[in-house]
Amino acid sequence: MNRELSALALRQWLYQWRQWGRELRRYGNRPRFLLPWLWLKLSYLLDSPYAVCRRYQRRIKAENLYVYGETPLTSLELIAEKSAVTASDHVFELGAGSGFTSLWLQGVIGCRVTAIEQIPLFCWRLHRTIRRMKMSTIDVRCADYCQSSLVGASVIYLYGSNLDDSLITLLAGHLATLPLGVRVITVSYPLQPYLEQPAFVLTDQFAVPFAWGEAEVFIQVRSDGAIT
Numbered sequence: 001m002n003r004e005l006s007a008l009a010l011r012q013w014l015y016q017w018r019q020w021g022r023e024l025r026r027y028g029n030r031p032r033f034l035l036p037w038l039w040l041k042l043s044y045l046l047d048s049p050y051a052v053c054r055r056y057q058r059r060i061k062a063e064n065l066y067v068y069g070e071t072p073l074t075s076l077e078l079i080a081e082k083s084a085v086t087a088s089d090h091v092f093e094l095g096a097g098s099g100f101t102s103l104w105l106q107g108v109i110g111c112r113v114t115a116i117e118q119i120p121l122f123c124w125r126l127h128r129t130i131r132r133m134k135m136s137t138i139d140v141r142c143a144d145y146c147q148s149s150l151v152g153a154s155v156i157y158l159y160g161s162n163l164d165d166s167l168i169t170l171l172a173g174h175l176a177t178l179p180l181g182v183r184v185i186t187v188s189y190p191l192q193p194y195l196e197q198p199a200f201v202l203t204d205q206f207a208v209p210f211a212w213g214e215a216e217v218f219i220q221v222r223s224d225g226a227i228t
């Protein structure tokens with residue numbers, strides 16, 4: 001078991017370094033993204049986002065400590081393209097984690113971002129980066145996304161593959177109160193099966209690579225009387 005965990009950790013570590021190389025090659029020519037990315041990466045050099053999340057899970061006495069994951073930015077680019085996210089959007093990221101995805105959305109796409117995250121250290125480090133880099137179009141909220149107001153969102157991004165069904169049901173109910181036309185992007189599951197009333201139309205579904213393999217991404221649009 002220990003050997004399996006070590007092999008998994010090594011694979012994860014190698015994947016991460018390769019992924020950083022890919023991200024640097026692809027987005028390294030965009031100073032608006034590169035500088036905040038480097039600054040935030042530095043703050044996780046000795047204390048990875050995975051370790052931060054594990055500490056938090058231990059502190060709240062969660063059953064599973066290994067729930068953290070990040071969207072590879074090259075996959076986020078595919079997702080943003082397919083869901084037509086543009087500079088005029090306001091993306092709410094539910095569970096922003098360390099915040100690299102929010103930095104990418106703002107620095108590469110140029111849209112407004114509200115990053116909602118429950119782990120205070122993630123929020124604090126992202127907030128410090130934003131302040132240092134004088135980025136005014138990312139708002140960080142240290143809050144529970146099931147309780148947080150989503151007013152102003154034109155796009156929602158949710159990567160929470162490990163959420164249990166009762167939480168997804170609660171969240172789907174919260175998202176069903178969004179105004180018509182808002183696009184909701186989810187990884188691993190669509191929202192409509194968790195709702196009794198039709199609230200979302202599924203407009204696209206495709207697979208993108210994540211650290212642990214391929215994940216299905218669902219793009220749904222908030223619409224009244226929707227039938228998926």
Ligand SMILES: C[S@@+](CC[C@H](N)C(=O)[O-])C[C@H]1O[C@@H](n2cnc3c(N)ncnc32)[C@H](O)[C@@H]1O
Nearest residue numbers: 069070071095096097101117118143144145159
């Ligand atoms: C799988 S990570 C995704 C990180 C990032 N969105 C990405 O795609 O790279 C999920 C994040 O959601 C956060 N989270 C889970 N439940 C939450 C809640 N109810 N409110 C706010 N954040 C939450 C976790 O702390 C974790 O950082």
